Amino acid sequence: MIFDVRKLASEFIGTLFLVATVIGSGIMAESLAEGNAAVALLGNTLATAGILYVLITCLGPISGAHFNPAVSFVFWLKRELSTARCALYIIFQCLGAIAGVILAHAMFDQSLIQTGVKIRFGSNIWLSESIATFGLVATILTGLRHKPESVPSLVSLYITAGYWFTSSTSFANPAVTLGRSFTDSFSGIRLVDMPFFVISQFLGAAFAYYLVRKLLSTNRS
DSSP: OOSOHHHHHHHHHHHHHHHHHHHHHHHHHHHHHTTOHHHHHHHHHHHHHHHHHHHHHHHHHHHOOOOSHHHHHHHHHTTSSOHHHHHHHHHHHHHHHHHHHHHHHHHTTOOSSOOOOOOOOSHHHHHHHHHHHHHHHHHHHHHHHHOGGGHHHHHHHHHHHHHHHSTTOOOOOHHHHHHHTTOOSTTOOOTTTHHHHHHHHHHHHHHHHHHHHHHHHHHHO
16 A cells, blocks of 8 residues: 555654754754854754654654655665655655644744755765765664664664764755755754755765665675
Protein backbone atom coordinates (compact mmCIF):
# COMPACT_ATOMS: atom_id res chain seq x y z
CA MET A 1 0.00 0.00 0.00
CA ILE A 2 1.65 3.25 -1.18
CA PHE A 3 -0.48 5.58 0.94
CA ASP A 4 0.22 4.06 4.35
CA VAL A 5 -1.31 6.53 6.79
CA ARG A 6 0.74 5.27 9.75
CA LYS A 7 4.06 5.68 7.97
CA LEU A 8 3.22 9.09 6.53
CA ALA A 9 1.88 10.30 9.88
CA SER A 10 5.10 9.11 11.51
CA GLU A 11 7.22 11.07 9.02
CA PHE A 12 5.03 14.16 9.44
CA ILE A 13 5.03 14.07 13.24
CA GLY A 14 8.72 13.25 13.49
CA THR A 15 9.75 16.08 11.19
CA LEU A 16 7.35 18.45 12.95
CA PHE A 17 8.92 17.78 16.36
CA LEU A 18 12.43 17.87 14.95
CA VAL A 19 11.94 21.31 13.39
CA ALA A 20 9.98 22.62 16.36
CA THR A 21 12.87 21.58 18.60
CA VAL A 22 15.56 23.09 16.36
CA ILE A 23 13.76 26.43 16.12
CA GLY A 24 12.23 26.51 19.60
CA SER A 25 15.51 25.65 21.34
CA GLY A 26 17.26 28.24 19.18
CA ILE A 27 14.82 30.92 20.32
CA MET A 28 15.14 29.86 23.96
CA ALA A 29 18.93 29.55 23.80
CA GLU A 30 19.37 32.94 22.18
CA SER A 31 17.13 34.63 24.74
CA LEU A 32 19.03 33.09 27.67
CA ALA A 33 22.58 33.30 26.32
CA GLU A 34 22.67 37.11 26.50
CA GLY A 35 24.61 37.47 23.28
CA ASN A 36 26.98 34.54 23.79
CA ALA A 37 26.65 32.70 20.47
CA ALA A 38 28.66 29.68 21.68
CA VAL A 39 26.30 29.12 24.62
CA ALA A 40 23.28 29.54 22.34
CA LEU A 41 24.65 27.04 19.84
CA LEU A 42 25.39 24.56 22.63
CA GLY A 43 21.81 24.76 23.87
CA ASN A 44 20.51 24.34 20.33
CA THR A 45 22.83 21.36 19.81
CA LEU A 46 21.85 19.47 22.95
CA ALA A 47 18.12 19.88 22.34
CA THR A 48 18.41 18.70 18.73
CA ALA A 49 20.49 15.66 19.67
CA GLY A 50 18.05 14.75 22.43
CA ILE A 51 14.94 14.91 20.26
CA LEU A 52 16.62 12.96 17.46
CA TYR A 53 17.33 10.07 19.82
CA VAL A 54 13.75 10.05 21.08
CA LEU A 55 12.11 10.35 17.65
CA ILE A 56 14.26 7.72 15.94
CA THR A 57 13.79 5.27 18.82
CA CYS A 58 10.03 5.76 19.05
CA LEU A 59 9.06 6.21 15.39
CA GLY A 60 11.73 4.14 13.68
CA PRO A 61 9.71 0.91 13.92
CA ILE A 62 6.80 2.61 12.14
CA SER A 63 8.31 4.46 9.18
CA GLY A 64 12.05 4.01 9.45
CA ALA A 65 12.33 7.47 11.02
CA HIS A 66 13.75 9.27 7.99
CA PHE A 67 12.42 12.78 8.78
CA ASN A 68 14.74 13.87 5.99
CA PRO A 69 14.22 13.94 2.19
CA ALA A 70 17.91 13.20 1.62
CA VAL A 71 17.61 10.00 3.66
CA SER A 72 14.42 8.97 1.84
CA PHE A 73 16.20 9.68 -1.45
CA VAL A 74 18.99 7.30 -0.45
CA PHE A 75 16.52 4.56 0.44
CA TRP A 76 14.96 5.12 -2.97
CA LEU A 77 18.40 4.63 -4.51
CA LYS A 78 18.67 1.42 -2.45
CA ARG A 79 15.30 0.39 -3.92
CA GLU A 80 13.84 0.03 -0.46
CA LEU A 81 11.33 2.81 -1.22
CA SER A 82 9.28 3.02 -4.39
CA THR A 83 9.25 6.28 -6.33
CA ALA A 84 5.70 7.00 -5.20
CA ARG A 85 6.41 6.18 -1.54
CA CYS A 86 9.58 8.28 -1.59
CA ALA A 87 7.69 11.23 -3.06
CA LEU A 88 5.00 10.92 -0.38
CA TYR A 89 7.58 10.69 2.38
CA ILE A 90 9.25 13.88 1.14
CA ILE A 91 5.93 15.73 0.83
CA PHE A 92 4.91 14.82 4.37
CA GLN A 93 8.35 15.64 5.73
CA CYS A 94 8.17 19.10 4.18
CA LEU A 95 4.64 19.62 5.48
CA GLY A 96 5.80 18.51 8.92
CA ALA A 97 8.70 20.95 8.76
CA ILE A 98 6.39 23.89 8.02
CA ALA A 99 4.04 22.79 10.79
CA GLY A 100 7.03 22.59 13.15
CA VAL A 101 7.99 26.18 12.36
CA ILE A 102 4.46 27.37 13.05
CA LEU A 103 4.31 25.40 16.31
CA ALA A 104 7.64 26.75 17.57
CA HIS A 105 6.66 30.33 16.80
CA ALA A 106 3.26 29.85 18.44
CA MET A 107 4.87 28.51 21.63
CA PHE A 108 7.08 31.61 21.86
CA ASP A 109 4.26 34.01 20.92
CA GLN A 110 5.86 35.09 17.65
CA SER A 111 4.51 35.63 14.14
CA LEU A 112 3.69 32.17 12.87
CA ILE A 113 5.45 32.52 9.51
CA GLN A 114 8.50 34.74 9.17
CA THR A 115 11.13 35.42 6.54
CA GLY A 116 14.57 34.07 7.31
CA VAL A 117 17.25 36.76 7.06
CA LYS A 118 20.36 35.02 8.41
CA ILE A 119 22.93 34.90 5.60
CA ARG A 120 24.33 31.41 5.01
CA PHE A 121 25.97 31.69 1.62
CA GLY A 122 29.30 30.66 0.11
CA SER A 123 31.20 27.72 -1.29
CA ASN A 124 32.57 26.83 2.14
CA ILE A 125 29.02 26.66 3.52
CA TRP A 126 27.86 24.46 0.64
CA LEU A 127 30.85 22.18 1.12
CA SER A 128 29.97 21.96 4.82
CA GLU A 129 26.41 20.91 4.01
CA SER A 130 27.64 18.29 1.56
CA ILE A 131 30.02 16.89 4.18
CA ALA A 132 27.41 17.08 6.93
CA THR A 133 24.85 15.15 4.89
CA PHE A 134 27.48 12.73 3.59
CA GLY A 135 28.45 11.88 7.15
CA LEU A 136 24.86 11.57 8.33
CA VAL A 137 23.90 9.19 5.53
CA ALA A 138 27.11 7.18 5.93
CA THR A 139 26.42 6.90 9.66
CA ILE A 140 22.90 5.62 9.02
CA LEU A 141 23.87 3.11 6.34
CA THR A 142 26.87 1.65 8.13
CA GLY A 143 25.04 1.73 11.46
CA LEU A 144 22.13 -0.23 10.00
CA ARG A 145 24.55 -2.81 8.67
CA HIS A 146 26.74 -3.27 11.72
CA LYS A 147 24.69 -2.24 14.76
CA PRO A 148 21.09 -1.26 13.92
CA GLU A 149 20.02 -0.94 17.53
CA SER A 150 22.55 1.88 17.97
CA VAL A 151 21.34 4.03 15.06
CA PRO A 152 19.43 6.49 17.31
CA SER A 153 22.56 7.09 19.37
CA LEU A 154 24.83 7.21 16.33
CA VAL A 155 22.69 9.79 14.52
CA SER A 156 22.29 11.92 17.64
CA LEU A 157 26.02 11.91 18.31
CA TYR A 158 26.88 12.63 14.69
CA ILE A 159 24.57 15.65 14.57
CA THR A 160 26.00 16.85 17.90
CA ALA A 161 29.45 16.81 16.34
CA GLY A 162 28.19 18.25 13.06
CA TYR A 163 26.84 21.38 14.75
CA TRP A 164 30.39 22.16 15.78
CA PHE A 165 32.74 20.86 13.10
CA THR A 166 30.92 22.34 10.08
CA SER A 167 30.73 26.04 9.26
CA SER A 168 27.06 25.58 8.30
CA THR A 169 26.18 24.02 11.71
CA SER A 170 25.08 20.85 9.93
CA PHE A 171 21.51 21.30 8.71
CA ALA A 172 21.97 18.06 6.70
CA ASN A 173 18.26 17.87 5.93
CA PRO A 174 16.33 19.54 3.06
CA ALA A 175 13.02 19.56 4.97
CA VAL A 176 14.62 21.15 8.03
CA THR A 177 16.35 23.65 5.75
CA LEU A 178 13.01 24.54 4.19
CA GLY A 179 11.46 25.04 7.60
CA ARG A 180 14.35 27.15 8.86
CA SER A 181 13.92 29.53 5.92
CA PHE A 182 10.61 30.61 7.48
CA THR A 183 11.98 31.78 10.82
CA ASP A 184 13.76 35.01 11.65
CA SER A 185 15.48 33.51 14.68
CA PHE A 186 18.80 32.01 15.77
CA SER A 187 18.18 28.92 13.61
CA GLY A 188 17.05 30.74 10.47
CA ILE A 189 18.42 30.88 6.95
CA ARG A 190 17.65 33.29 4.11
CA LEU A 191 15.11 31.86 1.70
CA VAL A 192 17.42 32.66 -1.23
CA ASP A 193 20.22 30.62 0.38
CA MET A 194 18.01 27.60 0.99
CA PRO A 195 18.18 26.03 -2.53
CA PHE A 196 21.99 25.91 -2.45
CA PHE A 197 21.85 24.06 0.87
CA VAL A 198 19.33 21.57 -0.49
CA ILE A 199 21.38 20.83 -3.62
CA SER A 200 24.51 20.35 -1.51
CA GLN A 201 22.65 18.03 0.84
CA PHE A 202 21.35 15.78 -1.93
CA LEU A 203 24.80 15.63 -3.54
CA GLY A 204 26.39 14.66 -0.23
CA ALA A 205 23.73 12.00 0.36
CA ALA A 206 24.20 10.47 -3.10
CA PHE A 207 27.97 10.36 -2.73
CA ALA A 208 27.63 8.68 0.68
CA TYR A 209 25.29 6.06 -0.75
CA TYR A 210 27.62 5.07 -3.58
CA LEU A 211 30.76 5.10 -1.44
CA VAL A 212 29.22 3.12 1.42
CA ARG A 213 27.74 0.62 -1.03
CA LYS A 214 31.21 0.05 -2.40
CA LEU A 215 32.75 -0.28 1.05
CA LEU A 216 30.12 -2.70 2.30
CA SER A 217 30.20 -4.82 -0.87
CA THR A 218 33.98 -5.07 -0.51
CA ASN A 219 33.52 -6.07 3.10
CA ARG A 220 31.38 -9.04 2.04
CA SER A 221 33.88 -10.37 -0.47
